[in-house]
Amino acid sequence: MCTSICYTSTDHYFGRNLDYEIDYGQKVIIVPRNYVFNYRDMPAQKSHYAFIGVSVVNDNYPLLCDAINEKGLGIAGLNFQGPGYYFPQIKGKKNIASFELIPYLLSNCESTAEVKEILADASISNVSFSSNYPAADLHWILSDKTGKSIVVESTKSGLHVYDNPVNVLTNNPEFPSQLTKLSDYVDVTPSNPKNTLVPNVDVNIYSRGLGTHHLPGGMDSSSRFVKAAFVLSHAPKGKDEVENVTNYFHILHSVEQAKGLDEVENNRYEYTMYTDCMNLDKGILYFTTYDNNRINAVDMYKENLDAEDLICYDLFKKQDINYIS
Numbered sequence: 070m071c072t073s074i075c076y077t078s079t080d081h082y083f084g085r086n087l088d089y090e091i092d093y094g095q096k097v098i099i100v101p102r103n104y105v106f107n108y109r110d111m112p113a114q115k116s117h118y119a120f121i122g123v124s125v126v127n128d129n130y131p132l133l134c135d136a137i138n139e140k141g142l143g144i145a146g147l148n149f150q151g152p153g154y155y156f157p158q159i160k161g162k163k164n165i166a167s168f169e170l171i172p173y174l175l176s177n178c179e180s181t182a183e184v185k186e187i188l189a190d191a192s193i194s195n196v197s198f199s200s201n202y203p204a205a206d207l208h209w210i211l212s213d214k215t216g217k218s219i220v221v222e223s224t225k226s227g228l229h230v231y232d233n234p235v236n237v238l239t240n241n242p243e244f245p246s247q248l249t250k251l252s253d254y255v256d257v258t259p260s261n262p263k264n265t266l267v268p269n270v271d272v273n274i275y276s277r278g279l280g281t282h283h284l285p286g287g288m289d290s291s292s293r294f295v296k297a298a299f300v301l302s303h304a305p306k307g308k309d310e311v312e313n314v315t316n317y318f319h320i321l322h323s324v325e326q327a328k329g330l331d332e333v334e335n336n337r338y339e340y341t342m343y344t345d346c347m348n349l350d351k352g353i354l355y356f357t358t359y360d361n362n363r364i365n366a367v368d369m370y371k372e373n374l375d376a377e378d379l380i381c382y383d384l385f386k387k388q389d390i391n392y393i394s
């Protein structure tokens with residue numbers, strides 16, 4: 070499972086938990102403005118907006134999981150197995166292979182409004198990157214510097230773009246059904262509840278936090294969707310970057326998966342491999358990983374964004390305990 074959010078405070082912070090059981094060797098990468106993209110069914114692009122994100126790099130090509138560009142547009146791909154469907158290339162449409170969607174949109178769009186326009190005549194094609202990297206069934210969340218988010222889903226009924234008022238995405242089912250599910254929990258509250266059950270009886274409110282008693286806590290995608298929406302919508306706004314980044318990680322870590330809890334096959338468990346937080350206004354990517362709770366950061370503006378070659382940094386790091394005695 071994966072969870073992605075956009076948290077708005079003084080700046081806007083976008084990113085995700087990547088929950089899975091297979092380590093693809095992801096890196097933090099910067100794609101500079103003059104790295105050439107050779108698309109499968111569209112003209113090559115020699116220059117574009119620069120972006121930073123988390124990616125598998127194969128044959129010097131960035132197979133991106135999530136990223137933001139220098140204009141403050143962010144996008145993350147999350148598993149969507151079942152409802153997800155990609156089409157054979159269709160004549161007269163802009164055919165974007167699923168692995169090209171992130172680089173294509175970040176290369177060319179500044180905002181979610183522009184994404185809606187550019188996707189109006191598009192279809193997500195089922196072309197694979199290679200036999201080793203077949204097309205992954207995904208749907209995508211995109212957010213921009215206005216704090217607005219949208220969701221892109223390709224299903225048998227076509228390409229759908231939905232406004233996302235809660236700024237959260239997880240996995241199945243389709244996004245409109247996830248939103249509907251929220252209504253089951255609208256009375257969850259950070260305040261201690263009033264006794265409306267038996268108002269004439271003096272019920273002992275035995276604990277703090279009883280307003281969240283019915284908040285789901287499962288690893289499944291619906292539970293994470295509801296919980297992340299609740300935690301995000303009640304998160305305080307920080308007064309500076311450090312407070313905002315701290316708040317952000319608390320939101321996503323509230324729905325992270327510890328090893329041992331989500332068995333995907335015999336004795337094999339999905340877990341939160343990394344959590345990233347990308348400042349849409351400043352181009353900085355912060356991350357933690359399962360084995361390293363320290364917040365690491367890469368600032369894209371510290372690199373030459375007019376270069377031609379990908380710039381890569383290690384993502385998976387060892388734990389870094391500060392022994393004080």
Ligand SMILES: C[C@H](CCC(=O)NCCS(=O)(=O)O)[C@H]1CC[C@H]2[C@@H]3[C@H](O)C[C@@H]4C[C@H](O)CC[C@]4(C)[C@H]3C[C@H](O)[C@]12C
Nearest residue numbers: 070071088089125132133134147148202203204205240
């Ligand atoms: C597994 C990842 C999604 C995590 C997730 O949503 N987990 C929930 C699992 S489930 O619903 O509960 O089954 C996805 C997100 C981005 C994906 C990667 C990116 O799309 C980039 C390439 C794309 C290639 O086609 C396949 C390899 C790949 C490197 C993908 C591997 C894998 O499918 C990734 C890493």
